[in-house]
Amino acid sequence: MSLIPELTHNSFASNGIILTWNYITTAQNYKIYRMIYSDGTTIPTPQESDLLVTLHGGIIKYIDKTVTTEQLYIYFIRSITNNTENNLSSGTIANWCPPIVICKTTNLIKNTGTLNNNSNMSGRMRYAKKIAGNLKSSFR
Known part of the structure; x- marks a missing residue:
């Protein structure tokens, strides 16, 4: 050991x-x-x-x-x-890269990924946008 x-x-x-x-x-x-x-x-x-x-x-x-x-x-x-x-x-x-949270009346972006050793983003970003009163979100 x-x-x-x-x-x-x-x-x-x-x-x-x-x-x-x-x-x-x-x-x-x-x-x-x-x-x-x-x-x-x-x-x-x-x-x-x-x-x-x-x-x-x-x-x-x-x-x-x-x-x-x-x-x-x-x-x-x-x-x-x-x-x-x-x-x-x-x-x-x-x-140190604290989670990114940007809240506006029409957009919300939250970092749900991680950085690898080369400081490139891996994982996914969650995007949500308020469209015509409905909240639409997607993962990229």
């Missing part, structure tokens, strides 16, 4: 970036590191000054609420077992 957690994220939460990872039975704690990342630059190795939070070993989810829209961040996580800090996970690059 690997002692290096596999970190994933969801950038579309309305309250921040949601980080999740696999449960490691022997983990006493997890350390999550965050750094600002510039697209195309070499991925740096986090230092203790980049420590975002230390969490109890039973926790497998964290919401980073101290993020800025359209800022790229890179996250790392490591488990601590038997009072030993294990190797870092691979870096996970994320930027």
Whole structure:
């Protein structure tokens, strides 16, 4: 069993970036590191000054609420077992994109898709338009 957690994220939460990872039975704690990342630059190795939070070993989810829209961040996580800090996970690059909700008297657009690693939209967009008093919607 690997002692290096596999970190994933969801950038579309309305309250921040949601980080999740696999449960490691022997983990006493997890350390999550965050750094600002510039697209195309070499991925740096986090230092203790980049420590975002230390969490109890039973926790497998964290919401980073101290993020800025359209800022790229890179996250790392490591488990601590038997009072030993294990190797870092691979870096996970994320930027916070809260759900888009535009409500006007005639149009409603809500983002129900996700961004893939190349920042291209995948999934679908839900369009609804009020036509002659009736609400028409479609998925594209």
